[in-house]
Amino acid sequence: MNQPNIPLYPNGTLLTVGTHRALIKKYLTSGGFAQIYAVEITPVDTYSKSNVACLKRVIVPTKSGLNTLRAEVDAMKLLKNNRHVVSYIDSNAVKSAFNNGSYEVLLLMEYCEGGGLIDFMNSRLQNRLSEAEILNILSQTAQGVANMHALQPVLLHRDIKIENVLRSGNGEFKLCDFGSVCGYIRPPRNQQELSYVQHDILKNTTAQYRCPEMLDLYRGLPIDEKSDIWALGVFLYKLCYYTTPFEKTGENAILHSKFQYPAFPIYSDRLKNLIRVMLSENPTKRPNICELLEEISSIQGVPCPIQNFYLIRAQQLANQIQLQRQTTVPKIATAQPIQQLNARTQTMPIINTKANTSLVTPITVPVLSENTRLPALELDIKVPQFSPSLDKDMYMKLHPFQKSGTLLTPSKTASVSPIRRYISRSPSRDNTNYDIQRRRTSQYDHDQNQSNYMGRSLSRTSSIKSTSALSFEGNLQGNNTGDSFAQKFTNKIKRVVTGESRNASPIRSRQDTGGSVRSAFGAIRGAFTGSMRAPSLDNNTNNSMHNNSNNNTSRNSSYGRHNIITNPIKEEDSRNMTKAKLAKRHTMPPGMLYDLENLEIENEGYHASEYYRSHSPTKPFVTKTTRDNIQQRVQNLLSESEQPMERNNIDTHHTNAVSHSMIPRNLNSREKDSLRYSSVVINPLEDIGSSPKKAPPLPFKPHHLRPKPPPKPTYLSKMFSKERISSTATEQLVTLDVDTLERDFRKRFPSTLENR
Numbered sequence: 231m232n233q234p235n236i237p238l239y240p241n242g243t244l245l246t247v248g249t250h251r252a253l254i255k256k257y258l259t260s261g262g263f264a265q266i267y268a269v270e271i272t273p274v275d276t277y278s279k280s281n282v283a284c285l286k287r288v289i290v291p292t293k294s295g296l297n298t299l300r301a302e303v304d305a306m307k308l309l310k311n312n313r314h315v316v317s318y319i320d321s322n323a324v325k326s327a328f329n330n331g332s333y334e335v336l337l338l339m340e341y342c343e344g345g346g347l348i349d350f351m352n353s354r355l356q357n358r359l360s361e362a363e364i365l366n367i368l369s370q371t372a373q374g375v376a377n378m379h380a381l382q383p384v385l386l387h388r389d390i391k392i393e394n395v396l397r398s399g400n401g402e403f404k405l406c407d408f409g410s411v412c413g414y415i416r417p418p419r420n421q422q423e424l425s426y427v428q429h430d431i432l433k434n435t436t437a438q439y440r441c442p443e444m445l446d447l448y449r450g451l452p453i454d455e456k457s458d459i460w461a462l463g464v465f466l467y468k469l470c471y472y473t474t475p476f477e478k479t480g481e482n483a484i485l486h487s488k489f490q491y492p493a494f495p496i497y498s499d500r501l502k503n504l505i506r507v508m509l510s511e512n513p514t515k516r517p518n519i520c521e522l523l524e525e526i527s528s529i530q531g532v533p534c535p536i537q538n539f540y541l542i543r544a545q546q547l548a549n550q551i552q553l554q555r556q557t558t559v560p561k562i563a564t565a566q567p568i569q570q571l572n573a574r575t576q577t578m579p580i581i582n583t584k585a586n587t588s589l590v591t592p593i594t595v596p597v598l599s600e601n602t603r604l605p606a607l608e609l610d611i612k613v614p615q616f617s618p619s620l621d622k623d624m625y626m627k628l629h630p631f632q633k634s635g636t637l638l639t640p641s642k643t644a645s646v647s648p649i650r651r652y653i654s655r656s657p658s659r660d661n662t663n664y665d666i667q668r669r670r671t672s673q674y675d676h677d678q679n680q681s682n683y684m685g686r687s688l689s690r691t692s693s694i695k696s697t698s699a700l701s702f703e704g705n706l707q708g709n710n711t712g713d714s715f716a717q718k719f720t721n722k723i724k725r726v727v728t729g730e731s732r733n734a735s736p737i738r739s740r741q742d743t744g745g746s747v748r749s750a751f752g753a754i755r756g757a758f759t760g761s762m763r764a765p766s767l768d769n770n771t772n773n774s775m776h777n778n779s780n781n782n783t784s785r786n787s788s789y790g791r792h793n794i795i796t797n798p799i800k801e802e803d804s805r806n807m808t809k810a811k812l813a814k815r816h817t818m819p820p821g822m823l824y825d826l827e828n829l830e831i832e833n834e835g836y837h838a839s840e841y842y843r844s845h846s847p848t849k850p851f852v853t854k855t856t857r858d859n860i861q862q863r864v865q866n867l868l869s870e871s872e873q874p875m876e877r878n879n880i881d882t883h884h885t886n887a888v889s890h891s892m893i894p895r896n897l898n899s900r901e902k903d904s905l906r907y908s909s910v911v912i913n914p915l916e917d918i919g920s921s922p923k924k925a926p927p928l929p930f931k932p933h934h935l936r937p938k939p940p941p942k943p944t945y946l947s948k949m950f951s952k953e954r955i956s957s958t959a960t961e962q963l964v965t966l967d968v969d970t971l972e973r974d975f976r977k978r979f980p981s982t983l984e985n986r
């Protein structure tokens with residue numbers, strides 16, 4: 231849309247804008263599409279209580295242009311009365327008196343006396359912004375963005391940049407220019423859609439702020455909230471260094487997120503790391519807006535200004551599933567409560583950063599509405615603060631979120647950010663900084679603890695701001711043993727879905743390194759499809775709550791075997807699932823997996839992943855046949871590893887650590903050890919059959935240098951006098967006659983037994 235050359239309104243011009251009258255006081259500037267004026271309005275704006283406002287005048291040459299303007303106005307209406315969004319006051323559209331057939335749109339909004347952020351930055355060319363100032367600006371801008379991302383369906387800004395942040399008279403920063411807003415953009419499914427999306431992106435975004443998935447649509451990734459996070463990353467970089475990270479390097483650098491930090495000015499590693507994670511090439515590795523705000527607040531040492539609405543939604547979803555399960559029988563009863571639930575909104579408290587910390591401003595979180603877009607942060611009811619005087623029964627009746635809301639502690643502790651779990655203190659350009667290994671110790675209870683994690687790569691799966699602030703009902707009762715949120719969340723969801731108690735849940739192991747919010751969703755999906763996650767995938771360990779059959783397995787764990795607790799009923803299923811998952815993991819870029827899986831589910835059989843895999847210029851070309859081959863190979867590997875093998879057949883390609891059952895009996899202990907601990911990285915893409923690598927021949931060890939085996943207990947020498955104990959023999963050990971054992975024990979420790 232090009233701005234036609236039209237004369238400016240002279241000062242003193244009186245206009246009618248919707249229900250307001252506006253008197254032109256001063257022409258301010260012209261944007262790419264608009265003239266901007268300071269005006270005096272009557273009646274005064276109810277939100278700002280001011281009679282000074284800003285008038286944006288846009289000439290729209292065509293009707294389609296009018297639609298674009300309508301989208302901007304609608305977005306502003308949705309985001310009205312938010313502290314960090316330029317607030318909408320009124321608007322109208324009239325036929326233009328200057329250009330035949332064109333329209334003139336007048337948009338009244340809150341006046342930002344402080345001008346643009348760009349002006350503020352220009353005033354600090356010599357004395358660059360301090361880290362505190364940068365964090366303050368970023369936090370306020372991110373809060374504006376959070377208002378958009380909290381909407382359902384989500385609203386993307388798509389043009390976050392320095393130029394689109396303004397400063398109010400009292401120094402607050404506000405997001406403006408909603409002319410590019412849109413919803414989630416699914417990956418285009420054909421060439422036509424692709425051209426359309428490409429054109430739309432070129433038109434509505436700013437080159438330096440475009441994310442990799444916008445530049446390379448063949449990646450088959452959706453354009454979602456993470457594209458705004460990328461733009462915020464560029465925004466943050468520019469706040470620090472007054473230039474964008476890809477200013478000189480261009481598109482190729484954006485595609486692979488290659489950038490450097492200038493030596494000056496000097497900022498903390500933590501801030502630099504924040505830039506790094508926000509500019510992750512893989513959108514799933516970028517924090518969401520809530521996680522971002524949690525981290526910013528943590529660095530600032532203030533409470534996080536918002537609650538993590540993504541988690542709240544997940545909890546609501548879990549609640550709905552529980553409700554659905556409870557009301558499934560009889561079937562007729564299900565429809566009504568679920569519909570009612572969908573139409574409802576849940577009020578959540580939100581803490582204002584700058585306001586008195588005791589003040590709890592409720593945030594309305596829309597509950598899974600299907601078509602309606604609901605405003606995110608409307609003022610609604612207040613949630614009572616929990617105090618000892620609060621009636622316990624009343625507290626128990628509260629919604630779980632209200633309960634957790636009552637436990638919000640606006641102390642420094644609450645500001646501890648879980649994002650630190652996955653942000654390494656030392657900046658690195660490697661995206662693999664996200665260590666998916668879960669930390670087992672208590673990490674985020676205390677500010678002090680934060681220092682313990684300096685320099686460590688921590689899990690990003692835990693994305694809740696603090697256990698005290700957001701923990702679910704069940705978790706509030708237990709002490710925080712350091713299990714990450716993801717684990718608790720997975721357990722919670724699983725319990726919600728299956729109705730089983732925490733103790734009985736097989737996914738409670740501390741060594742469950744696979745737990746994540748995603749796995750929780752997997753559980754939800756499992757509930758929908760009727761297939762819960764395979765227990766063996768959870769890599770559970772010894773669990774005293776398990777039944778006797780499991781105890782045998784867990785006991786084995788002390789002998790260095792994998793601590794996988796298998797469910798005898800589903801063992802076969804779970805093994806198949808493991809194989810399939812392994813095969814799939816090996817054939818796809820990990821970041822794409824989840825999106826593509828979802829995409830295919832959404833598109834009901836439309837194999838978008840196939841399409842994009844075969845068209846992507848940046849990803850290796852993996853056809854279905856190749857993938858099948860790989861899957862086949864991985865399956866072969868798995869089945870081979872289950873077979874006992876002779877030494878000559880042992881292919882160290884196949885395994886990292888050779889299992890006991892694979893070690894032939896006729897080897898001496900040294901040979902066995904060297905086999906057991908030989909570590910070779912599996913490369914599933916390598917053609918296994920073509921070049922089998924054999925274990926290097928072991929050097930001969932003279933007999934006198936070999937360690938002498940310890941003397942065998944008498945009962946063993948009787949029963950297995952000729953053969954060494956095999957792995958199967960351990961089972962027979964357990965079935966040994968008690969009398970024999972006691973006799974042997976008495977012989978070895980006579981006094982102990984006699985004292986009894």
Ligand SMILES: Nc1ncnc2c1ncn2[C@@H]1O[C@H](COP(=O)(O)OP(=O)(O)OP(=O)(O)O)[C@@H](O)[C@H]1O
Pocket residue numbers: 258259260261262263264266284286316339340341342343345346393394396406407409
């Ligand atoms: N509410 C406001 N208060 C004060 N100044 C404003 C306000 N809104 C806009 N401006 C000023 O006008 C400039 C242009 O506004 P805006 O970005 O909304 O117009 P635009 O035509 O969409 O511009 P572009 O598309 O080039 O970003 C802003 O950069 C800012 O300096």
